[in-house]
Amino acid sequence: MAQDNAVSPYAAEYEELCEQLPGQHLAWLQQIRGEAHQQFSQCGFPTLRDEEWRYTNVSPIEKKLFSAKPPLADADIQIGEYQLSDCWRIVLVDGYFNAALSDLSGLPESVAVMSMAEALDKHDDTIKAHLGQAVSDQEHGLVAFNTSRFGDGLFIQIPAGQALDKPIQLINVMSQTDHLAHTRNLVILEAQAEAQIIETAIGDNNAYLSAAVSEVFVGENAALEWFKLQADSEKAYHFSGTYVKQSTYSRFKHHNFSFGGLLARNDIHCDIQKAAECELNGLFLAQKRQHIDNHTRINHCEPHGISREQYKGVLNQRARGVFQGRVIVAEDAQKTDSEMNNRNLLLSDDAEIDTKPQLEIYADDVKCAHGVTVGQLDEQSVFYLKSRCIDEASARNMLTFAFANEMVTKIAHQGLHDLLLSLVLERFPQTDVSAEWL
Amino acid sequence: MLNINNLHAGVEGKQILKGLNLQINPGEVHAIMGPNGAGKSTLSHVLSGKSGYEITQGSVSYQGRDLLDMEPEDRAREGVFLAFQYPVEIPGVSNIYLLKAALNAIRKHHGLNEVDAMDFLALVKDKVKLLQMDEKFLYRAVNEGFSGGEKKRNEILQAAVLEPKLCILDETDSGLDIDALKIVADGVNSLRSQDRSFLMITHYQRLLDYIKPDFVHVLADGKIVKSGGPELALELEAKGYSWVEGQAA
Ligand SMILES: Nc1ncnc2c1ncn2[C@@H]1O[C@H](COP(=O)(O)OP(=O)(O)OP(=O)(O)O)[C@@H](O)[C@H]1O
Numbered sequence: 152m153a154q155d156n157a158v159s160p161y162a163a164e165y166e167e168l169c170e171q172l173p174g175q176h177l178a179w180l181q182q183i184r185g186e187a188h189q190q191f192s193q194c195g196f197p198t199l200r201d202e203e204w205r206y207t208n209v210s211p212i213e214k215k216l217f218s219a220k221p222p223l224a225d226a227d228i229q230i231g232e233y234q235l236s237d238c239w240r241i242v243l244v245d246g247y248f249n250a251a252l253s254d255l256s257g258l259p260e261s262v263a264v265m266s267m268a269e270a271l272d273k274h275d276d277t278i279k280a281h282l283g284q285a286v287s288d289q290e291h292g293l294v295a296f297n298t299s300r301f302g303d304g305l306f307i308q309i310p311a312g313q314a315l316d317k318p319i320q321l322i323n324v325m326s327q328t329d330h331l332a333h334t335r336n337l338v339i340l341e342a343q344a345e346a347q348i349i350e351t352a353i354g355d356n357n358a359y360l361s362a363a364v365s366e367v368f369v370g371e372n373a374a375l376e377w378f379k380l381q382a383d384s385e386k387a388y389h390f391s392g393t394y395v396k397q398s399t400y401s402r403f404k405h406h407n408f409s410f411g412g413l414l415a416r417n418d419i420h421c422d423i424q425k426a427a428e429c430e431l432n433g434l435f436l437a438q439k440r441q442h443i444d445n446h447t448r449i450n451h452c453e454p455h456g457i458s459r460e461q462y463k464g465v466l467n468q469r470a471r472g473v474f475q476g477r478v479i480v481a482e483d484a485q486k487t488d489s490e491m492n493n494r495n496l497l498l499s500d501d502a503e504i505d506t507k508p509q510l511e512i513y514a515d516d517v518k519c520a521h522g523v524t525v526g527q528l529d530e531q532s533v534f535y536l537k538s539r540c541i542d543e544a545s546a547r548n549m550l551t552f553a554f555a556n557e558m559v560t561k562i563a564h565q566g567l568h569d570l571l572l573s574l575v576l577e578r579f580p581q582t583d584v585s586a587e588w589l
Numbered sequence: 590m591l592n593i594n595n596l597h598a599g600v601e602g603k604q605i606l607k608g609l610n611l612q613i614n615p616g617e618v619h620a621i622m623g624p625n626g627a628g629k630s631t632l633s634h635v636l637s638g639k640s641g642y643e644i645t646q647g648s649v650s651y652q653g654r655d656l657l658d659m660e661p662e663d664r665a666r667e668g669v670f671l672a673f674q675y676p677v678e679i680p681g682v683s684n685i686y687l688l689k690a691a692l693n694a695i696r697k698h699h700g701l702n703e704v705d706a707m708d709f710l711a712l713v714k715d716k717v718k719l720l721q722m723d724e725k726f727l728y729r730a731v732n733e734g735f736s737g738g739e740k741k742r743n744e745i746l747q748a749a750v751l752e753p754k755l756c757i758l759d760e761t762d763s764g765l766d767i768d769a770l771k772i773v774a775d776g777v778n779s780l781r782s783q784d785r786s787f788l789m790i791t792h793y794q795r796l797l798d799y800i801k802p803d804f805v806h807v808l809a810d811g812k813i814v815k816s817g818g819p820e821l822a823l824e825l826e827a828k829g830y831s832w833v834e835g836q837a838a
């Protein structure tokens with residue numbers, strides 16, 4: 152590759168950019184960033200030729216150049232109903248920590264929750280020990296891109312045995328047109344710690360690019376439940392990778408609600424050790440020309456692991472969905488118990504889904520099941536409702552809502568549940584129903 | 590109320606109803622019996638407007654209107670109710686939600702306001718009591734995970750709430766235990782009135798002991814081959830269908 156003809160137009164701006172990034176004082180970080188940049192300059196963003204990116208074309212972000220702009224001092228930020236009560240809150244505006252909108256009051260002193268930029272000053276040793284340990288820059292170009300230039304993000308460290316009694320909400324709100332935010336999150340739960348994180352991605356109704364990487368370490372016998380609500384602008388590009396290392400006997404649950412964005416791609420990868428439990432749930436609702444891609448990978452590295460995965464997609468108009476569920480059971484991972492299920496509803500002839508469950512089993516004593524369905528609404532059910540006085544359109548709407556709502560009902564946190572319900576109801580309005588009947 | 594005249598209907602090129610005639614007046618209870626595969630459920634589906642059936646001949650008028658020309662939901666709103674032989678499970682839609690949506694659709698159709706929330710709850714709980722059901726069923730998804738008998742009882746609960754004018758019961762008795770049969774029959778009897786008619790499809794005399802029909806018909810090979818009073822059911826029980834089929838031939 153010729154030096155002056157870098158593989159991505161983003162590579163050229165790095166020289167100038169890197170001097171403004173946080174962590175200038177950390178030589179090790181400078182080195183990691185430099186290597187990551189090297190990697191990105193060589194490989195660029197993933198292309199359709201990459202097996203894991205076959206169905207998702209990233210090239211629009213190259214054609215339309217986004218750039219990292221400085222924070223706006225006087226931004227008028229609307230979080231509205233997305234701000235949940237009874238949560239600690241970290242707000243990133245355009246990828247930068249915003250102290251005024253955040254609220255960490257009453258957080259136990261032993262727990263560290265702060266912006267990544269601040270953590271690079273206060274917890275640099277911890278970051279050094281973990282950065283790049285859950286995901287390597289070789290994974291794909293977007294990871295290297297993020298490592299080389301991440302600005303801010305969320306840092307959480309919960310000491311052994313500590314259980315948080317309310318969730319931490321991370322709100323990523325984007326306000327500037329054509330802005331590019333690279334956020335990096337690091338979440339560390341030490342042994343037997345317990346926490347809930349609610350990640351919320353929203354933005355003003357304009358085009359922007361959000362490219363986040365989260366590295367998550369769930370210690371021995373620790374429990375983490377992570378909720379993600381992606382309700383970005385219809386013009387937005389959203390790339391997010393969540394890479395989880397689960398220690399022995401740990402429990403990790405991820406709920407992925409993907410409703411927004413023009414192009415949204417979620418990677419959720421979990422490496423799980425002995426007798427750890429991993430549950431991945433997802434609901435993606437795409438309409439118009441939206442493209443939503445969910446890529447999950449559960450890597451059973453050791454025996455007795457349990458994984459449960461359920462993803463549901465509803466695609467309308469010309470929307471396109473992608474689901475990949477890869478489960479890998481290593482040779483040692485005997486007695487693995489794994490179930491994966493992906494069900495998709497196509498509401499129009501032009502909607503499309505590519506779904507690919509992938510079991511790679513190298514152990515011989517395991518219980519693994521997977522199922523995939525792609526279909527329209529059940530006509531028997533539509534007729535049943537019509538025979539009960541419901542008109543055709545309302546019947547279809549009722550059944551679609553019910554299909555989607557199954558994933559919402561799994562959410563125990565009342566505030567988040569109600570927010571999700573209202574968003575699903577916005578897509579598939581229902582009359583005559585009270586919330587307590589759902 | 591209902592007038593079926595020389596009805597011929599089939600599905601996927603297979604002729605099932607072959608010239609069926611039946612007249613039901615307001616307040617009457619008609620029972621239809623007949624061998625498996627005779628076309629009884631087909632008749633109930635055609636009357637309620639299920640798609641996929643070709644009507645090749647004949648007509649059905651309901652309250653003076655051409656029933657076959659109406660959309661299924663309009664038939665239902667005008668008072669045609671089918672208690673299905675095999676009720677469909679609707680995961681994610683609770684019973685109470687469907688009941689309210691259905692009731693309001695009927696009210697809207699007749700130019701009435703939406704039912705008041707408190708009145709609705711009182712009404713529904715009343716009917717739940719009538720059918721001796723647990724109120725918990727209201728909040729469960731329609732028929733999902735219900736036992737065979739519970740599904741049948743749930744169909745009658747819907748009828749009790751929606752107060753149809755023509756109630757078609759397709760083998761509502763099968764799957765019910767002895768006590769449940771009595772309860773459901775009592776429920777149906779309490780719905781009987783001068784202007785409400787019933788078309789009950791059944792295989793068993795026992796139901797007719799509880800719900801006395803005015804007429805009993807035998808449907809065989811797509812036609813009504815014999816009609817009579819309640820005594821016809823007893824005769825059938827004793828002699829079997831070959832007796833009437835032999836007569837018809
Ligand atoms: N979609 C279909 N394709 C082909 N044949 C069909 C279809 N639907 C119904 N039939 C046939 O039509 C005939 C009448 O069926 P129907 O369900 O009306 O019988 P039934 O009188 O209700 O019987 P049962 O007493 O067993 O409930 C049967 O032979 C059935 O197999």
Ligand SMILES: [Mg+2]
Pocket residue numbers: 629630631674759760
């Ligand atoms: Mg039948």
